[in-house]
Amino acid sequence: MLFTQIEFFLFFAVILILLIAVRSFRGQKLILLAGSYYFYAYWDWRFLSLIFISTIVDFIAGRLLFRSENPKTRKSLLLLSLIVNLGLLGFFKYFNFFIDTAQALLAPLGFHLQSLHIILPVGISFYTFQTLSYTIDIYRKKIEPCSDFFDFALFVSFFPQLVAGPIVRAADFLPQLQTPRRFTLDRSYCGGRQFIIGLFKKVFIADRLAMFVDVVFANAGAFDGVTTWLAVIAYAIQIYCDFSGYSDMAIGLARILGFDFHANFNHPYIASSIQDFWRRWHISLSTWLRDYLYIPLGGSRRGEIRTYINLMLTMLLGGLWHGAAWTFVFWGGFHGASLAVNRWRSEHRKSVHPAQGHPWNRLGGWLLTMAVVLIGWVFFRAPTFSQALAMLRQMFFLQSGVAWLHPFAIFCLGLMAVIHILHACKKEKWLELPLHAWHSPAVLFLLLWLVMLYHPTDFQPFIYFQF
Amino acid sequence: MQDRQSSKEARSVLLWRRWALGFVISILLAWIISQFCSTTLYNWSWDPILEDYVITPGTAHHHCKEGWGKTLVGRHGVYAIPDIQAVQEPKVVFWGDSFVQGFQVDDDEKLAQQFTALQRRGNGQPLIGVGIGTGERDCADYYFLAPRYRDLLDPVFCHIIVLHDIEDALPDRSTTRFRFVSQPEFRLIADEPTPPINNPGLISLARALGMDAFFRLAFEAKTKIQSMRLQPGPVKQSGPPVENSHEENMRFCQQAWDYLLPKLSEQMQTPLVFLYSPAVPTLNQGEIIFSDPDRERFEAFQAACEKHHIGVIDLTPRLKAYFQNGHSFVRGFMNSKPFEGHFNSAGHALAAEAVRRYLENRPHAFHAN
Numbered sequence: 001m002l003f004t005q006i007e008f009f010l011f012f013a014v015i016l017i018l019l020i021a022v023r024s025f026r027g028q029k030l031i032l033l034a035g036s037y038y039f040y041a042y043w044d045w046r047f048l049s050l051i052f053i054s055t056i057v058d059f060i061a062g063r064l065l066f067r068s069e070n071p072k073t074r075k076s077l078l079l080l081s082l083i084v085n086l087g088l089l090g091f092f093k094y095f096n097f098f099i100d101t102a103q104a105l106l107a108p109l110g111f112h113l114q115s116l117h118i119i120l121p122v123g124i125s126f127y128t129f130q131t132l133s134y135t136i137d138i139y140r141k142k143i144e145p146c147s148d149f150f151d152f153a154l155f156v157s158f159f160p161q162l163v164a165g166p167i168v169r170a171a172d173f174l175p176q177l178q179t180p181r182r183f184t185l186d187r188s189y190c191g192g193r194q195f196i197i198g199l200f201k202k203v204f205i206a207d208r209l210a211m212f213v214d215v216v217f218a219n220a221g222a223f224d225g226v227t228t229w230l231a232v233i234a235y236a237i238q239i240y241c242d243f244s245g246y247s248d249m250a251i252g253l254a255r256i257l258g259f260d261f262h263a264n265f266n267h268p269y270i271a272s273s274i275q276d277f278w279r280r281w282h283i284s285l286s287t288w289l290r291d292y293l294y295i296p297l298g299g300s301r302r303g304e305i306r307t308y309i310n311l312m313l314t315m316l317l318g319g320l321w322h323g324a325a326w327t328f329v330f331w332g333g334f335h336g337a338s339l340a341v342n343r344w345r346s347e348h349r350k351s352v353h354p355a356q357g358h359p360w361n362r363l364g365g366w367l368l369t370m371a372v373v374l375i376g377w378v379f380f381r382a383p384t385f386s387q388a389l390a391m392l393r394q395m396f397f398l399q400s401g402v403a404w405l406h407p408f409a410i411f412c413l414g415l416m417a418v419i420h421i422l423h424a425c426k427k428e429k430w431l432e433l434p435l436h437a438w439h440s441p442a443v444l445f446l447l448l449w450l451v452m453l454y455h456p457t458d459f460q461p462f463i464y465f466q467f
Numbered sequence: 468m469q470d471r472q473s474s475k476e477a478r479s480v481l482l483w484r485r486w487a488l489g490f491v492i493s494i495l496l497a498w499i500i501s502q503f504c505s506t507t508l509y510n511w512s513w514d515p516i517l518e519d520y521v522i523t524p525g526t527a528h529h530h531c532k533e534g535w536g537k538t539l540v541g542r543h544g545v546y547a548i549p550d551i552q553a554v555q556e557p558k559v560v561f562w563g564d565s566f567v568q569g570f571q572v573d574d575d576e577k578l579a580q581q582f583t584a585l586q587r588r589g590n591g592q593p594l595i596g597v598g599i600g601t602g603e604r605d606c607a608d609y610y611f612l613a614p615r616y617r618d619l620l621d622p623v624f625c626h627i628i629v630l631h632d633i634e635d636a637l638p639d640r641s642t643t644r645f646r647f648v649s650q651p652e653f654r655l656i657a658d659e660p661t662p663p664i665n666n667p668g669l670i671s672l673a674r675a676l677g678m679d680a681f682f683r684l685a686f687e688a689k690t691k692i693q694s695m696r697l698q699p700g701p702v703k704q705s706g707p708p709v710e711n712s713h714e715e716n717m718r719f720c721q722q723a724w725d726y727l728l729p730k731l732s733e734q735m736q737t738p739l740v741f742l743y744s745p746a747v748p749t750l751n752q753g754e755i756i757f758s759d760p761d762r763e764r765f766e767a768f769q770a771a772c773e774k775h776h777i778g779v780i781d782l783t784p785r786l787k788a789y790f791q792n793g794h795s796f797v798r799g800f801m802n803s804k805p806f807e808g809h810f811n812s813a814g815h816a817l818a819a820e821a822v823r824r825y826l827e828n829r830p831h832a833f834h835a836n
Contacts, residue, residue: 006688006691006692006695007695007696007697010695010697038699041699041700042699042700043700043701044699044700044701045699045700045701046701211803215804218752218753219750219751219752219753220753221753222750222753222754222755387753390753402750402795402796402805402806403795403805404801404805405801406801406802407801407802408802435482436482438485439489440489441485441486441488441489441490441493442488442489442490442492442493442496443489443493444489444493445489445490445492445493445494446492446493446496446497448493449493449494449496449497450497450500452684453497453501453505453680453681453684454504
């Protein structure tokens with residue numbers, strides 16, 4: 001079920017009515033759990049079994065880990081959790097990728113490997129990382145295991161963030177299941193506001209931009225340089241509005257239900273360095289990768305060369321997490337290399353960090369960051385390397401081709417520029433739409449009208465559903 | 468205590484007022500935006516002469532989804548000409564679907580009007596182009612509508628059927644009341660007319676208030692609510708349709724055209740010409756596609772037309788040449804896709820020019836009736 005579907009609004013209304021009708025907190029949590037399973041089953045009930053497996057294995061592993069003091073047993077339990085979770089993820093997401101890659105390598109030797117028809121379960125990458133963080137945190141003795149199975153099941157399957165994040169840590173969510181949630185006007189307003197803003201980003205901006213971006217990428221090399229640049233910038237806006245829109249909706253819905261999630265985006269396109277970009281983009285994933293991959297690999301504690309290797313490894317795996325294709329791995333590697341260069345530059349040059357220096361310095365840092373991010377998006381979006389290279393050829397050699405300056409893409413470019421400039425100049429107060437501001441109701445209703453009146457008729461799933 | 472209570476109530480009232488006012492302001496703003504960025508609705512009226520429903524005469528239609536065109540609907544479903552009966556000159560009648568309707572371009576850029584302009588500029592016969600097109604129409608519609616239009620259009624110089632898809636000349640595809648069917652035998656059937664819309668009163672109200680976009684939203688919401696799915700997935704998908712062999716298909720087409728074309732020609736009474744405009748050139752996976760995937764069927768159709776003394780204008784070479792000479796695509800728009808979809812202004816001009824040349828080169832074949 002998508003947040004943008006009419007069925008979802010009915011589903012959410014029913015959940016809210018039930019939550020208000022049922023007074024007991026345990027009853028409310030059970031309603032949320034049943035609702036979450038229905039929400040997932042609406043896509044395909046058969047894949048609920050994977051969530052059940054993940055839930056049962058990690059619940060038991062967590063309890064046993066906490067009880068055991070034997071390092072060998074603890075390691076074995078952690079390993080069991082890793083094998084089950086990563087095994088499911090690996091099979092459903094990466095089996096065909098590795099088979100196809102092996103096939104390409106072994107074909108000259110006469111070997112033939114058969115790939116399988118595997119459906120990628122929606123949200124598997126997200127809930128796998130979520131349950132892994134739970135077990136690893138217990139192993140590290142950072143948190144205590146959840147004593148109530150249904151609470152833990154709700155942590156794994158909570159519908160606002162089940163299928164596309166943000167990735168919520170057990171340490172943040174489980175304590176919220178200990179005290180009854182309060183439904184207040186302020187919370188409902190804040191949640192509703194964030195949901196409407198997310199809906200607007202997703203439906204009005206991202207989905208409409210998709211109609212332009214999809215065509216240009218599908219016909220890489222056919223459009224002229226200016227059109228290709230516009231399409232790549234439009235894709236940068238699309239993926240930001242699509243994913244941050246989903247995160248806003250998820251956070252907003254959770255807030256209405258009485259739960260708090262951390263922000264997942266913080267104006268990533270004003271970043272003045274690539275390191276800054278990753279502090280602002282998909283924060284729940286980048287912090288997850290930092291805490292559960294980069295730091296365990298040694299982080300920056302094992303010398304300069306090892307730090308760069310760790311950075312590259314983290315980003316390569318981060319790229320692979322996004323999708324089972326070499327273009328995603330390259331995208332991760334490209335960002336890893338950029339982060340390594342950025343780190344080397346800030347450590348070896350005594351110059352001031354771009355974020356703090358002269359405005360021209362800041363502008364230069366921003367331009368460079370945007371160039372890296374945009375080139376990265378080309379590999380992220382293009383289905384093959386040849387298409388990505390065709391796009392880059394058009395962009396950097398400004399080659400001729402079909403001209404298509406889509407009016408809506410230009411409008412969105414202007415709109416994003418204004419919003420980001422207002423944010424950079426710290427003059428975005430009026431965009432925050434506080435409850436008692438005179439303009440808030442009119443703006444929020446207008447956003448809703450625009451979403452409803454100008455929603456694209458073509459079905460556009462959320463980009464991050466495929467991850 | 469009482470003071471605090473009353474001040475809380477006052478704040479609550481103020482908040483509600485602010486939200487009510489915000490709602491009204493938002494509607495006003497959305498209404499202003501919709502005046503520039505929304506496709507208008509249109510109503511249908513019963514036409515006693517045609518014995519069919521036509522778009523209400525006098526409707527000014529504004530199209531924004533694809534292209535950005537304004538259309539004035541005249542009497543009897545004729546576009547850009549307020550009253551066709553007032554036009555005395557011989558007419559070239561363009562029959563077609565949404566391509567002839569041409570909502571995507573302004574009236575003076577539509578095929579029929581560009582033909583009239585070219586004819587006037589070329590100092591040829593004073594021929595007037597008349598566009599009669601509605602989305603989803605095909606040859607069965609033209610067969611039944613031609614005699615009903617006869618008195619209205621008199622004198623007619625020739626009929627041009629704009630065919631952008633060969634399927635429009637084949638049976639078992641109609642969604643309108645006039646149908647060409649193949650079972651149990653080839654037949655042309657006219658069903659009883661039914662109103663194309665169920666709520667003309669609401670559409671009139673929407674037009675009067677300029678709230679077309681809001682009413683369209685209500686109609687869409689109704690459809691979505693009716694098609695809601697609440698049971699868990701996955702949704703079962705039907706398999707691909709069973710296809711006949713190539714030879715069987717070609718034989719079927721041949722038989723269908725041997726039935727349809729003589730009947731159509733007889734019904735029109737004045738010379739009939741098909742204008743074939745396939746979807747080329749187009750873009751596919753970065754390549755400019757010049758070859759028409761339906762070329763074989765078109766060539767068979769062309770041969771069938773020749774057999775039944777019906778003219779055919781093949782626009783394919785002109786479409787290719789136009790693109791190769793450095794121009795852009797003749798289909799598509801900046802706000803949709805610039806290489807597929809309906810004819811843009813250049814497409815309408817190219818088709819009009821092709822028809823004018825065709826008629827010019829055959830002075831003895833055509834005459835006003």
